[in-house]
Structures are given as structure tokens and as C-alpha cells.
Amino acid sequence: MEQEDAIRQGLGSLHGIPLFKSFIEGWPQVKAFQARPDDLLISTYPKSGTTWLSEIMDMIYHNGNAEKCRRDAIYNRVPFLEMKVFKGPSGVEQLENTPSPRLVKTHLPVQLLPTSFWEKDCKIIYMARNPKDVVISYYYFHLMAKVHPDPGTMAEFLENFMAGKVAYGSWYDHVRGWWEKKQEKKILYLFYEDMKKDPRQEVQKILQFLGKELSEETVERILHHTSFQEMKKNPAANYETMAFTFMDHSLSPFLRKGGGGFGRDVPGLYFSPPLWLQIFNVCEDLPPLFSCPQ
Numbered sequence: 001m002e003q004e005d006a007i008r009q010g011l012g013s014l015h016g017i018p019l020f021k022s023f024i025e026g027w028p029q030v031k032a033f034q035a036r037p038d039d040l041l042i043s044t045y046p047k048s049g050t051t052w053l054s055e056i057m058d059m060i061y062h063n064g065n066a067e068k069c070r071r072d073a074i075y076n077r078v079p080f081l082e083m084k085v086f087k088g089p090s091g092v093e094q095l096e097n098t099p100s101p102r103l104v105k106t107h108l109p110v111q112l113l114p115t116s117f118w119e120k121d122c123k124i125i126y127m128a129r130n131p132k133d134v135v136i137s138y139y140y141f142h143l144m145a146k147v148h149p150d151p152g153t154m155a156e157f158l159e160n161f162m163a164g165k166v167a168y169g170s171w172y173d174h175v176r177g178w179w180e181k182k183q184e185k186k187i188l189y190l191f192y193e194d195m196k197k198d199p200r201q202e203v204q205k206i207l208q209f210l211g212k213e214l215s216e217e218t219v220e221r222i223l224h225h226t227s228f229q230e231m232k233k234n235p236a237a238n239y240e241t242m243a244f245t246f247m248d249h250s251l252s253p254f255l256r257k258g259g260g261g262f263g264r265d266v267p268g269l270y271f272s273p274p275l276w277l278q279i280f281n282v283c284e285d286l287p288p289l290f291s292c293p294q
């Protein structure tokens with residue numbers, strides 16, 4: 001596939017999950033990917049705080065040394081497992097050239113995760129975000145990140161999102177699938193909204209999960225470096241270094257609002273009940289965060 005073909009490409013279907021055709025082309029290598037026991041997997045549905053969690057993890061791995069975490073762009077420091085867009089290294093190739101211990105990013109639904117992650121019993125951190133903020137963030141991301149199909153209007157995009165007809169499919173199936181897997185596997189399941197509300201507490205949860213201790217001062221540095229304001233101006237974290245052909249920041253910045261509310265920036269849509277309520281109607285057996293607002 002040529003570079004131009006990856007721009008505004010259509011979605012294909014990978015075992016029933018809508019995905020970029022270029023990613024599907026690279027699927028055999030992803031499926032056969034050899035995880036290492038000390039890999040740590042960061043898994044999310046798109047637009048759920050992946051980059052935020054990735055920056056936090058890289059800071060933890062580098063004991064709060066912000067300079068070390070500026071060594072490269074986040075998409076090189078934490079390679080994207082199933083990424084394949086054009087000539088140039090795929091996520092798998094990047095990972096093969098990354099020394100251990102590796103941080104690995106994926107958006108794959110749980111049933112598609114390459115089996116070696118389970119066989120090697122790798123640690124996994126999943127982060128979920130409420131669907132209202134996800135869908136709005138995803139819409140703006142479609143505008144600026146041209147690997148996606150044209151999203152159409154917000155209303156059209158919302159319908160597609162609700163129907164699971166966007167890359168990575170149904171948000172609900174994704175958060176639910178990983179939630180269930182947590183009963184049997186080593187998965188730390190976090191929420192974007194909790195991270196927003198009390199990042200110190202969430203970082204402590206991560207440290208405990210990793211069996212790692214850091215001084216108060218180091219944790220403080222991590223929190224500062226990974227705050228929305230700091231990440232927004234950090235070229236190693238804000239995707240500004242990504243080629244313009246792939247991401248046009250003049251249409252929407254990557255770190256856009258970083259809100260933990262319920263997508264109030266599109267009031268017209270927020271209050272068109274049937275669509276939004278449908279999102280919440282399917283969420284009743286998720287944790288309280290996802291239940292219907294009163």
C-alpha cells in the first residue's frame with residue numbers, strides 16, 4: 001500500500017470488527033506477534049486517554065525523568081501494535097526493534113489480542129472513558145487524522161458510532177469485553193474520569209500493580225509532566241511531529257479539551273435524547289460511571 005492510499009481509506013472487516021484496510025493487510029504479522037513476559041500492554045478503545053496513560057507509563061519506567069521521556073515522540077516510545085499505514089515500519093516491526101521492557105499500545109478488542117500476550121502472562125492496563133466524550137473526541141480525531149474515513153456530519157458520525165460502524169467497532173463491546181477478561185487475567189482496569197479526578201491515586205494504583213515504589217517527589221514530577229497543559233505543549237507527547245499528511249492540527253489539535261464531562265461542547269447533540277440515551281441504555285451492568293445520568 002502506498003502512502004496516498006492510507007489517506008481517507010475505507011474500513012474493512014477483521015473478524016467482524018471494522019478496521020483500516022491497511023491494518024488488515026498487516027494482520028498476519030500482528031496475529032503472530034511474539035510478546036515478551038516483561039511487556040506491558042496499554043489497551044484502550046480509541047480516544048480514551050491512550051496517549052495520557054502512555055506518557056504516564058513511560059515516566060514511571062524512567063523514574064520521573066522528563067528529559068528521558070522527551071527522547072522521541074510518544075508513538076515511537078510506545079509503539080502501536082496493529083499500526084500499518086504505508087511503507088515504513090509497522091507497529092510490529094517497531095516493537096521487534098524495541099529493547100525490553102517494552103510498552104505496547106493497542107486498541108484491539110479483547111478477542112483479537114494476539115495469543116502470546118496471554119501465553120506470556122503479560123501485565124495489561126486498560127483505560128475506559130465515557131462514550132459521550134469518546135464519540136466527540138473521535139469525531140474531531142476523524143477530521144484531523146486522515147487515516148480515517150471522512151466522518152460526515154457530527155450527527156452522521158454519531159449514528160455510525162452507535163451502530164459500531166467506526167474503526168474498532170462498538171465502544172460498548174470493547175469496554176465490556178475487557179471488563180469481563182479482568183476476572184481471569186492480570187488486567188488493571190482504569191477509568192479516564194478517575195485519572196482526571198485524582199491522578200495521584202490512579203498513579204499509585206499503577207505502581208502497586210507494577211510492584212514498584214517511587215518517592216513522593218518523583219510521583220509529583222510524573223503528575224506535573226503528564227498534566228493536560230504540559231502534554232499539550234510537549235512536542236514529544238502532542239503528535240505535532242506527525243507528518244501533516246496524516247494529522248492536520250489546524251483542523252483540531254490532538255490534545256483538544258481533555259474533558260471528563262459528558263461532551264457538553266456540542267449542546268445540540270447532547271440534548272437530542274434518543275441517540276445519547278441509547279448509549280447509556282446498554283451500559284447498565286458496567287460500573288456506576290457508565291450508568292445513566294440522573
Ligand code: A3P
Pocket residue numbers: 044045046047048049050051052133136137138140226227228229231254255256257258259
Ligand atoms: P479530547 O479530544 O476530548 O480532548 P487518545 O490518546 O486515546 O487518542 O485520547 C485522546 C484524548 O485524551 C483527547 O481527548 C486528549 O485531549 C485526551 N488527553 C490526552 N492527554 C491528556 C491529559 N494529560 N489529560 C487529560 N486528557 C488528555
